[in-house]
Amino acid sequence: MKMTLFCILFGFIISCKPRKPLIELSSNFIELGTISENESKIVPLTIYNRGNDTLKIFNYTCSCGCTVPSIHANQKIWPNDSLVINLTVVPESIDRGKFKMVLCTFKTNSDSIFTKFKLSYTAN
DSSP states (O other): OHHHHHHHHHHHHHHTSOOOOOEEESOSEEEEEEEOTTOOEEEEEEEEEOSSSOEEEEEEEESSTTEEESOOTTEEEOTTEEEEEEEEEOOOGGGTTOEEEEEEEEEESSSSSEEEEEEEEEEO
8 A cells, every 4th residue: 555655656756747848959060161152051950859848949040041941930849859950051152251150049948948059161
């Protein structure tokens, strides 16, 4: 009887653990090297949900129009799952010869609401 009561209480405590998503990226900084003006570069980025609830990516922003992630608004990633997105980078003609640092941000429902990563390249 005592063992049964203990198991019920223990199971209740475990099931009462707060449910929340936890975002993690395969990289927080991506160095692309030199990209020609008429060239585009596609780079994979993995988004992990290390939490125990569904991760929702509401939207994303990048500091320039030269970088576009292949993800749509309200994308969901299940607990302990991941999603590989492709970042397409196309240098703008005004960037020729310049080092460019791009900051992209995902808005999510995780504790770190805004998750950021940077990528850099030199336009040629």
